[in-house]
Amino acid sequence: MAVRFFHTSDWHLGQFFHNHDRDYEHTQFLNWLLAQIQQKQPNALLIAGDIFDVVNPASSAQKQLYQFLTDAHAIAPHMQTLMIAGNHDSGYRIEQVEPFLAKFNAKAVGIIGKQDGEFDLDRLLVPIYDADKNIVAWCLTLPYLRSAEITGLNENTTNSQNAIAYLHQQLIAEAKARKQPNQALILMSHAHMQGGETSDSERPIVIGNEEALSTALFDDVIDYVALGHLHKPQKVGQEHIRYSGSPIPLSFSERNYKHQVVEVTIDPEADEQNHCQYQAHIIPRTVDLIRIRGPLSELITTVHALPKGEIDNLNARHFLEIEYTTDAPPPVDLRQQIELALPPNRYRLLRIARIYQKATEQNDESHKVDLAPPTPEKLFLSLWEKMGYEQDESVKRDFLTLLEAAQHDLDQKAH
Incomplete structure (x- = not known):
């Protein structure tokens, strides 16, 4: 029996982009997705993590998700929606509303769970049904793996690398035992796989000092691997191992x-x-x-030549970033000149950055002047360098491991 499903991930509902919310864009995406569901009537919709942008999402972001689930169930009542937690999500939070989700044929797996000194495999194996309630596939759901949740269980989980391999082996073995010849196996995971192409908006994932996982974790019996975390749609090594990518661009990269x-x-x-x-x-x-990059002498002419046409809805106006090069100091009223040259009511000017001429010639962005707030990782590395220490990848990984553990503690306190 064939199974048809949609693979999507990294919605990042509630994201703020240079202090602008993305609610309008997410609403447009969700309405478009509802139209696809109505037309195709899939057996399942898979959301492979990072449903929300932060662990404590605004009520408006939660409302977007639950309104979508309500509408999707109304137009495709047989479709199951299966979600896993990503590194931006609180696994506990997305599971809290399980009774509500069940009414809309939806299920969220936020944490691995343990039972009798072993991983709780039963909660990670979710059957997918056809319209006649026959099982057509099993979905192996693996939310973002936090070290504290998967280590210290037994002799096979003494460290994160062993625990990850052991969890995959146990879960796939259990899936094989349940699978009938006419049923498919789908593995959904939120992870950074070796060979995946990243952007600058993805928060690093570090599990026990090892960031990227190997596709060797996936047994050949798995028919499809639905990945989340990397925002660029891509295959990883094989045709059936894929990132669907994010539905909207979350950064200029x-x-x-x-x-x-x-x-x-x-x-x-x-x-x-x-x-x-x-x-x-x-x-x-x-x-x-839209990014404009060029010499200061041509900047105003380039800005003035941008496509025109007013957009009434402020949240539907295009984002604009300007990077210019110059050897001389820029005029003090540069921003005012740019704003006067911009076609009215069409763009949201987010950022004006100066790139020093030498940096441009060397294709080196390290000299770019940017006033955006630093990430914890960038702040730590900057302080490390100012203290006179050399860059060390092992130190960076250790810091990110501590950061991940702190985030886990915050999640548990929120729970």
């Missing part, structure tokens, strides 16, 4: 991504050529991220 939802059809009884079929549905871009 993602402005050229072809954001998409992946439609996957698996027929376990078909021949190898027709076993798995993929179709990428490109998500319409409602708000553009």
Whole structure:
């Protein structure tokens, strides 16, 4: 029996971009996704983590998710929505509303869970049904793996690397035992895989000093691996191991991504050529991220030549970033000149940054002047360098491990 599902991830509901909320763009995406669900009527919708942008999302972001689940269930009552927690999510929080989710044929797996001194595999294996309530697939759900949740269980989990391998082995073995010949196996995980291409908006994932995981964790019996965390849609090593990517660009480094939802059809009884079929549905871009980069002498002319046409809704106006090069000090009224040259009511000017001429010639962005607040990682590395120490990857990994542990403690306190 064939199973058809949508693979999506990294919605980051509630994100603020240079103090501008993204509610309008997310609403447009969710409305578009509802239209795809109504047309295709898939068996399942998979959301592979980072549903929200922060562990304590605003009520408006939570309302967006729950309104979407309500609307999706109304137009496709047989469709299951399966969600896992990403590193931006609180696993405890997304599981708290389980009774509500069940009414809309939805399920969230936020934490691994333990039972009788072992991983609770039963809660991680979710059956996917067809309209006649036959099981057509099993979804192996692996939320973001925090060291504190997966180590210290037994002799096989003495450190994070061993624990990750052991968890995958146990979960896949249990799935094999339950699987019937006409059922597919789908593994959904929020992780950074080796060989994946990153952007600058992804928070580093570090588990026990090892950031990127190997695709060797996935047994050949797995028909499809639905990954979350990296925002660029991409395959990792093999055709059936994929990141769907984020639905909207979450930073300027993602402005050229072809954001998409992946439609996957698996027929376990078909021949190898027709076993798995993929179709990428490109998500319409409602708000553009535009970057102007060039010499100061040409800047005002370039800005004035931008496409015109007023956009009434402020939240639908395009984001604009300007980076200019100059050897001389810029005029004190540069921002005012730029704002006067901009076509009215079409753009939101987020940032003006100066790049020193020598840095441009060397293709080196380290000299870029940027007043954006530093991340904890950048702040630590800056202080480390100011103290006279050399850059050390092992120190960086240790710091990120501590940061991840602190975030876990905050999640537990919030819970």
